[in-house]
Amino acid sequence: MPYTINRIITDADFEEVDKRTRKALSDHSFGVLTEIDVKATMKKKLDKDMSAYRILGACNPSMAWEAIGVEPRVGAMLPCNVILREVSEGVEVSAVDPVASMSAIDNDELKQVAGKVRDELSKVIQAI
Template identity: 85%
Template sequence: MSYTIDQVIKDVDFEDVDRRARQALTDHGFGVLTEIDVKATMKKKLDKDMQAYRILGACNPGMAWEAIGVEPRVGAMLPCNVILREVSEGIEVSAVDPLASMSAIDNDELKQVAGKVRDMLSEVVESI
């Protein structure tokens, strides 16, 4: 089972994909709670160079509320991360597959919520 929902976007620059990703998340009810510039962090902490790589921690409050309501400790697995990274073909967008990440939790109600979030994130990635 894959643990991410992926798409490679060609012939665009990194910041354009970032802008489009944020808009797609907003359009589907998500907000970006956290942002990690992995490239800058690796340079600062390890003096290592790498291609652009950014992690956006996205949250849909309604879905988070529903998930926490059926499994209170699920917050340890939130928010839903979306990564943007430079690859040879363009910019790859990958969103966590909530069904895969929640598979360790034995709760059928939570799996239903995760399925809804997976569908939403699939639409996000597809629309970028």
């Protein structure tokens, strides 16, 4: 089972794709709660060089509220991570597939919420 929703953007550089990703997230009621510059972290902590790689921790508050309401410990698996990474073809944007990540939790109501979140994240990826 795939665990991410992916798209490669070929018509923009990394920073432009970042801006477009944040706008698409916002347009679909997701906010960015966390941001990790993996490239900078690897350089600082390990003195290793790598291509641009950023993790955005995105959250749709109403959907998070719904998920926590049906499964209080689900917060351990939030927020929904969206990664941007430089690849040879351009910039790949990948969002976690909440259905795949929540499959370890035996809760049918949560699976329904995860399906709604996946649908919204799929729209986000296509809108970039």
